[in-house]
Amino acid sequence: MEKSKKQRAISGIRPTGKLHLGHLIGVLDNWREMQENFKCFFFVADWHALTTEYDDPSKIKVYSKEMVLDWLAAGIDPEKGIIFLQSDIKEHAELYLMLSMIVPIPWLERVPSYKEIKEELTNKDLSTYGFLGYPVLQASDILIYKADVVPVGIDQVPHVELTREIARRFNNLYGTETFVEPQAKLTVTPKLLGLDGRKMGKSYNNCIYLSDPREVVSEKVMHMMTDPLRVKRSDCGDPEVSIVFGYHKIFSPHEKVKEIGEKCRTAQIGCVECKKELIKNLWGYLEQFQFRRSDISKKWKDVDDIFFEGGKKAREFSSKTIKEIKEAMKII
Numbered sequence: 001m002e003k004s005k006k007q008r009a010i011s012g013i014r015p016t017g018k019l020h021l022g023h024l025i026g027v028l029d030n031w032r033e034m035q036e037n038f039k040c041f042f043f044v045a046d047w048h049a050l051t052t053e054y055d056d057p058s059k060i061k062v063y064s065k066e067m068v069l070d071w072l073a074a075g076i077d078p079e080k081g082i083i084f085l086q087s088d089i090k091e092h093a094e095l096y097l098m099l100s101m102i103v104p105i106p107w108l109e110r111v112p113s114y115k116e117i118k119e120e121l122t123n124k125d126l127s128t129y130g131f132l133g134y135p136v137l138q139a140s141d142i143l144i145y146k147a148d149v150v151p152v153g154i155d156q157v158p159h160v161e162l163t164r165e166i167a168r169r170f171n172n173l174y175g176t177e178t179f180v181e182p183q184a185k186l187t188v189t190p191k192l193l194g195l196d197g198r199k200m201g202k203s204y205n206n207c208i209y210l211s212d213p214r215e216v217v218s219e220k221v222m223h224m225m226t227d228p229l230r231v232k233r234s235d236c237g238d239p240e241v242s243i244v245f246g247y248h249k250i251f252s253p254h255e256k257v258k259e260i261g262e263k264c265r266t267a268q269i270g271c272v273e274c275k276k277e278l279i280k281n282l283w284g285y286l287e288q289f290q291f292r293r294s295d296i297s298k299k300w301k302d303v304d305d306i307f308f309e310g311g312k313k314a315r316e317f318s319s320k321t322i323k324e325i326k327e328a329m330k331i332i
Helices: 023-033 045-054 057-073 090-100 107-108 112-120 134-143 154-174 214-222 243-251 254-265 269-300 304-329
Strands: 008-013 037-046 079-086 149-152 181-184
Touching: 008 023, 008 134, 008 269, 023 037, 023 057, 023 079, 023 149, 037 304, 045 057, 045 134, 057 079, 057 304, 079 134, 079 304, 090 304, 107 154, 112 154, 134 154, 154 181, 181 254, 214 269, 243 254, 243 269, 254 269, 254 304
Parallel strands: 008 037, 008 149, 037 079, 149 181
Antiparallel strands: none
16 A cells, blocks of 8 residues: 555444443544544444344434434544445445354454343344354454554454454465455544443443433433542542543543542542532533534435445445455355
């Protein structure tokens, strides 16, 4: 690849419901920076959504469009990155089929998130071929665009490593250099925990959603966990074990964070006062996002236009890769 060309990056989000703060801070902020320096492919992973929402997929289409409006409000620009709907690009499924023929089952069973998600979503039957094989579809999403980097959180690194293994296996089997081995690009944003200290996620019911009104945000913050050893107002606390303080580090001014930390350690501030300060700063952040979201909704009344244009660009690239793959396998 010529040095003058930008490296390719790819990332997607499943449209399974409303986006929360973890998506904005941990994913979309990173995308916004990457679109300036990489050739980015951002896709709505609607086929991936079927792995857990197969029993009622009727809302996926609505969620897909609403999610993209959130992306635009977060600063993702269709002129800078390619935004598309996964199911519009049939080459993803075609490569998924071909790769599934060469990937050993033990490779899939050892993926950490396979057991984790099954344990989390106990109300769903995930003993399906699609759920077991979704890392292969994920690998197809990446390899079809010969992505150089994949922006992920630390928990997703095993998926990128599996994709690298699949790429090596294909190249070795067919004596080619068809696939690039992608590198994981870790997000630099601190991990944003849910209200209860676990990873923020719908299945845990511990999210602050981007669409939450102020009164809901206030109520959720007031129920956040703080230092469990600080029983009384006069007790000195340890801000580093408080979820609230972790949010202050992201949403409050630096000087205010320093001040709150010192006052917590010396019992000069109580947890209620600390939370009220967070509500003010967090809501200021969310309110600006919601204003942008409202304006974006008026401008982009039909997200299908974005999918159409992005799909054309993605298909132009993916169709060439599929041809190379078939030639490597000598099936055309």
